[in-house]
Amino acid sequence: MDLRSFSEKATARSTANKKFLQQLKKKDGRKVDTQFHQIHEEVFAETDCLTCANCCKTTSPIFYQTDIERAAKALRLKPGDFVDRYLKVDADKDYVLNTSPCAFLGNDNRCSIYEARPKACREYPHTDRKKITQILDLTYKNTLVCPAVLEMVERIKALH
Numbered sequence: 001m002d003l004r005s006f007s008e009k010a011t012a013r014s015t016a017n018k019k020f021l022q023q024l025k026k027k028d029g030r031k032v033d034t035q036f037h038q039i040h041e042e043v044f045a046e047t048d049c050l051t052c053a054n055c056c057k058t059t060s061p062i063f064y065q066t067d068i069e070r071a072a073k074a075l076r077l078k079p080g081d082f083v084d085r086y087l088k089v090d091a092d093k094d095y096v097l098n099t100s101p102c103a104f105l106g107n108d109n110r111c112s113i114y115e116a117r118p119k120a121c122r123e124y125p126h127t128d129r130k131k132i133t134q135i136l137d138l139t140y141k142n143t144l145v146c147p148a149v150l151e152m153v154e155r156i157k158a159l160h
C-alpha cells in the first residue's frame with residue numbers, strides 16, 4: 001500500500017467526498033446500507049490490511065471496560081496497570097491509546113493482541129454495520145485514514 005499517494009488522493013477528494021456524504025444522509029437508509037455492504041465486501045476482498053495498518057498507525061480505538069479487561073488478561077496485567085501503561089483519557093472522557101502508532105502494532109503490521117483487540121478495532125472501519133447514514137461524518141473522516149473507505153466512497157459516488 002502506497003500510503004503517501006493514498007493521502008494525497010484522499011486530501012484532493014476530501015471536499016467533494018464530504019459534500020457527497022452529507023447528501024447521502026438524506027437518501028433511503030436501507031438502500032445506502034445495501035450499497036455500502038456490497039461494496040465493503042468487494043473492496044476488502046481486494047485489500048491486504050497487512051500492507052497498510054494506517055488505522056493502527058494514526059488513530060486510536062476507544063477502550064471500554066470489557067476491552068480493557070480482555071486486553072489486560074491477554075497481557076497478564078491487572079486492568080489498572082494496563083490503563084496506566086497504555087491508555088489516556090481524551091477530550092470526550094474516553095480511554096484511548098497513549099501512543100501513536102499503537103503500542104501493539106508490530107513492524108510486520110500485525111497486532112500483537114489480535115485475539116484480545118478492542119471491539120472498535122474489530123469493527124473498523126464500520127462500513128458493514130447497519131444504519132450507515134447515522135455515521136457518515138465518521139465515514140468521511142475515515143476516507144482520510146483508510147484506503148479501503150476512500151475506495152468504497154469513490155465506487156458509491158459512481159453509482160449516484
Ligand code: SF4
Binds near residue numbers: 047053148149
Ligand atoms: S482497515 Fe483500512 S486503514 Fe486499516 S489496515 Fe485496512 S485498509 Fe488500512
Ligand code: SF4
Binds near residue numbers: 060102113117121
Ligand atoms: S490494538 Fe491491534 S488492531 Fe487495535 S489499533 Fe492496536 S495494533 Fe491495531
